[in-house]
Amino acid sequence: MKSRWWMLIVLGAYGAGWFGGRQNSATAAQGGQEAALQAASSAAAGKPTRDSSRKQWGMKLSERAPDDIVAMAKEIPRKDLGPSIEAWFDSYGIGGLDSETVTKAWSLIDAWVVEDFESAWAWANNIQQPASREFVIKAIAGSLSGSDPAKAFECLVSNGDFISSFNDDRLVTLIMNLSKESLAQGPEKLVEFWKKIPSATERVNSFVNVTLEPPPGTDFRALQAAMDRELGKKMERPINPGGVMAAWAKVDRDAAVEYVFARAAAGEEIRDQWSEVRSTIEKQHGSAAASEWAMGMLRELPEGERGSFFIGAQYQNMPGAFFDLLRSGGGSEEETATYLRETLQAGIDQGRPWGISTLLSSMPVEERIDHVKTLRGPKAFEAVRDNAAS
Structure with missing residues (x-):
């Protein structure tokens, strides 16, 4: 009872008008x-x-x-x-x-x-x-990958959606080399190539990333935009392209960051893109410097865009990472509380309110109440009712 009473208080407050208105061969x-x-x-x-x-x-x-x-x-x-x-x-x-x-x-x-x-x-x-057929077809594609890559790829994608993971290094190398050839012809050719690779069914339990290496002169914005527009989310296929944002951040960090934040402001997911950018900065300058840099970027964002950033990067699903970013970046208690409330509000506005449960779960009851009392909008009552942490 004690663990739930705070939620009853909050829900009752709505009625009183508190609120105004979501691997390698070894494997x-x-x-x-x-x-x-x-x-x-x-x-x-x-x-x-x-x-x-x-x-x-x-x-x-x-x-x-x-x-x-x-x-x-x-x-x-x-x-x-x-x-x-x-x-x-x-x-x-x-x-x-x-x-x-x-x-x-x-x-x-x-x-x-x-x-x-x-x-x-x-x-x-x-x-x-089906599973045996896919295993054999992949094996045949692997056999051909060195002598006839085009034919190997044709065999590989002929069987429809994949029901098992990519655990043959020959196939990973095949995709990597064909990606390089496609990318040399421009962003649209690369996207066209990757769209030929069938999706992963729910039976696929591990995924492989292929790091793309854009050549000098690449239009990174056009390339990443085409990938985001046409290829869908990561893990939609058992093998996925990556590395473009990392390469972009090395060439023009400001432009790469602007692209990521613009997507977040538009309500798009940015977890993978943001991860590549931040990882690049960590490798260049160290973890502490990367956290301080990230905090500086967040301070410059308008109020509404900060919450959208945390939602787009899926920090509402990773409370440890959320608070660690703010703490390691030198955020004050006041900033942490402000960014938390902005994230909760953005989650409600975008229909992704589960941060109410995940981000508040470790807090004392009084703090939870203080945070949810700030939420506004016609969906706030329902969001708190359905997602309140116990």
Whole structure:
């Protein structure tokens, strides 16, 4: 009761008129595990029943040493090679493929692709089990990434939305190199390239960032604006472009910061952009200097824009980072209280009021009440009612 009574006081106050008016190859096993999780039930998914010889080949694949696995591509009859690999995957069941097995599978598929791409590709596209099909298609793309990057990319994006993470360094390098080629042709070409990469489904549990390296003379504003406009949020794809804001901050910090703050003032999310800019300054001048610089920037912003900045950078979801930024930047108690209230108000105005819960949760009841009493607008009552910290 005591932990909630302050909220009742606040809500009652509304009725009284208080208120006037929201990884590298070391992790390859994870990708392999995801590809094999459902493989044990592949027969139930519509795959033809495998005869005993294919199961036997699958057992031999499991037992064969890594340095001898390539020979199996020639030993197994071509018509049985694909189903035998699937039988091999099936034998791991719920436990998934370990890193050694993933590496063996890549080597075996590499050998097949070199020998006969067409039959390997035909088999890959006929695999009924979705996770296994994606694993094999990625492996084929990895096989081609060095010899025929364009064809490798075409294979990679052919299967629709991804259900597993990018854990093959060959694919990351492929995307990085093709991004560089696209960027050399201008911002729109880069965006056009990245839009071809399918989205990540909710099953994807880790994401890879590719650091872009804009060449001299790049129009950073046009490039970042095109990416923000066309590519959506980070983690929309299992692999994402980054590094533009960091590169921009090195060339023209003021312009980069102005771009970030303008987006925040317009109600846009800026977490990734702001993180790159601040990280660049930290690397150049140290953490303390970066915090002092950030605090100086905030002091120069108009009242309404400060709250929008904290909401856009998603500090309302990170109370520790919020208060640490103000404290390490030399903010006074009065400034901290002011910026907190501006952030709560901006959250209500933008329909993102959960800072009422997160940012106030560690405060004494009396302080919480003091802060929420300052909130205004027709949505304030509902926001406090639904998000009040206990």
